[in-house]
Amino acid sequence: MMLKEGIPRHSQISQWLRKQIDEGIFKPEQKLPSENDLAKKFDVSRVTIRRALQSLESESIIYRCQGLGSFVSDGRATHNLVKLTDFNEDMARAGLVPSSEVKHFGAVNAPDWLAEILHIDNGCKVLRIDRLRLGNGSPVAYDITWLPVFYGQLLNEKQLEVSTIYSILEKEYDIPVIKGSYRMSAVPSDEQLSAELQVEQHTPLFLIDRLSFTIGHKPLYYQKRFYRNDKVLYEMTLERSPEDKSGTDMPLKDFAPVFKS
Numbered sequence: 001m002m003l004k005e006g007i008p009r010h011s012q013i014s015q016w017l018r019k020q021i022d023e024g025i026f027k028p029e030q031k032l033p034s035e036n037d038l039a040k041k042f043d044v045s046r047v048t049i050r051r052a053l054q055s056l057e058s059e060s061i062i063y064r065c066q067g068l069g070s071f072v073s074d075g076r077a078t079h080n081l082v083k084l085t086d087f088n089e090d091m092a093r094a095g096l097v098p099s100s101e102v103k104h105f106g107a108v109n110a111p112d113w114l115a116e117i118l119h120i121d122n123g124c125k126v127l128r129i130d131r132l133r134l135g136n137g138s139p140v141a142y143d144i145t146w147l148p149v150f151y152g153q154l155l156n157e158k159q160l161e162v163s164t165i166y167s168i169l170e171k172e173y174d175i176p177v178i179k180g181s182y183r184m185s186a187v188p189s190d191e192q193l194s195a196e197l198q199v200e201q202h203t204p205l206f207l208i209d210r211l212s213f214t215i216g217h218k219p220l221y222y223q224k225r226f227y228r229n230d231k232v233l234y235e236m237t238l239e240r241s242p243e244d245k246s247g248t249d250m251p252l253k254d255f256a257p258v259f260k261s
Contacts, residue, residue: 009044010051017056021072032062032070060095087133087141087164096135103196104130105157107149117211118219120148127152131160132196133225139197140231147221151175165221166212175214183209187226197228204229 003012020026033041038049053070056062064070087098110118110126118126126146133141145165147155154173155165169175187207194201206227214220 003042003044009042010048010055013038013042013044013049013052014055017052018061021061026072028072030072031068032072034069087143096140097137099134099137100161101132101134102129102157102160103132104128105160107152108146110146114146114222117222118146118148125149127155129155129160129165135231140228142193142196142226143223145221145223148219151220169214169220175220177212177220178215179213179217181211181213185209186229189226193226197226199228206232 003009017026017032026032032038032053035046035049035053038052039046042049053062053064057064057070060073062070063073087100090098106128107125108128110120110122110124112122114126115122115124120126126148129143129145129147131143131145132139133143147165151169154175155168159168166177170177185207186204188202189197189199189205191201193199193205194203197205199205206229208223208225208227210223210225212220212223
């Protein structure tokens, strides 16, 4: 490929790579030529190649792994889970249009295990909300959420089709979500979840149990989110400071779910 005058070289190279990917010459998860090989091919510096790759990475067309090279994305985009986010924020960052279908919205008696988690008396009423979560109209996850009635009374079913619990409580009632604890596991889909998520029964699902807190360490809600395992995976990045030669106590720099569109 001959580079044209008057157009930034890195832009022309990124356009060429994008075309190769669009035409299937470079396939999803395939490793791209190295920076050195691309620099030789186009007779440019590695800095120019790096700028071209950064452009594609910013559009989630490729992703780069330090020490391994650049790879074609399979339609997935990452976002940061070190910062607390809600479903709509996650979907927007992944380039997907979020929506929800409310399947259940009503008061139930809290079982003993849930009362302990939410710091309420056994048998107290809680609001249970079941939602099918969609990205670009396709099932991504199924949520079951329980809230103490004090917070649950502030929500209504119609709002939750377009908004999130985080957004409603924080923006409309100044009730901040300040902390969340997570537990992650794999579970087989039962008959109901299989039907809602459009997967075969007993398909492994990625389950996140999340307990969210507001000011005063008060539990705000407890949630079980069942992700389709073909829609999400998690990537973790740890950093070690130059002074730490032992490799222990490495701080978590990034913990990001990766969504398939």
